[in-house]
Amino acid sequence: MEIEPVDVSKVCIFPDQGVDRIEGEAIEALKSSCGVPYPDKTEWLTEQAGKGSLLLTTVDAMLSWARRASLWPVICFPACCAFEFVTAEASRFDMSRFGMEIVRASPRQADLLITAGTLTWKMAPQVKRIYDQMAEPKWVIAMGSCGISGGIFQSSYNVVPGYRCLFPVDVYVPGCPPRPEALIYGIQMLHKKISKGTLKQG
């Protein structure tokens, strides 16, 4: 039986080969540069708020109140923890009580990165780019087991073993996925951290 020839170049769309090569090189470069995870800063846990000169203390208190009362998260939801985040945003748990009802699509308007889900190496350059594009001061919450350490995919060939390989993380929220209450507790911990910050630290 004769097979009908089909001109596949007319029915399928093939992107330029160079795009794939550049993408592969970027992933390999990022993978080789992410050997040692960023260390966790834990000093703030025992630190007392309101140290320093009187004037700066007042300014600091004002500034950190303004910062923590309007944390705007950026959209970075690679996997299933996103649904818990959505639930936390929705009316039952209502995250807008903490001044963060707006989830920004642009990293330039956001100052909190909630990393809700498993991150693969193929997606890692984009997430790293989102973090780099966020304006200072910025904070990161690693949400869920995969965000903390890679979770059950830790030894997989294509999963980043925790977001702290890419950038420093402020608060870890464990769970698979964490309940919305857990996420809100994590955000409250971040509020505590921000309230201890000073103008000098940025």
Add this chain to the structure above:
Amino acid sequence: MTIALPVTEVTSKLNKELDAGIIDAKDNTILVKSGSLKELISFLKNTPGLDFDYLTDITSVDYWDYFELVYQLTSIKNNHKLTVKTRLAGRENITASSIVSIYKGADLQEREIHDLMGITFEGHPNMKPLILWEGFKGYPLRKDYL
């Protein structure tokens, strides 16, 4: 529900009209030589009465000694299904013939198998990584991958 086609009926038809290279046929599964796979699938698609017009899935299995490709075909017109298998020996530079010219839906599945199992499909117009990235070393779904 889709009915599995009696395999004896198909094989008698195949042997009558085509030198199909059938090695084994039982349990609604036909095992064929890899060389005649493309011809056989084309026959299954285009013969009236069989009309396998829908490719459900392509899978590959690593059995250490050989790789097995599993093609699951369905006829929406006649509401029956059939499984075609073929075996590829060796572990390096394994090739099979592509069926993209018969079923367009085989495109992504063959690329996925190429990514994860390291089987190259000859005649595929765009045999490059689909899931993994350019420059990834090794084939992750093989049994000897770490």
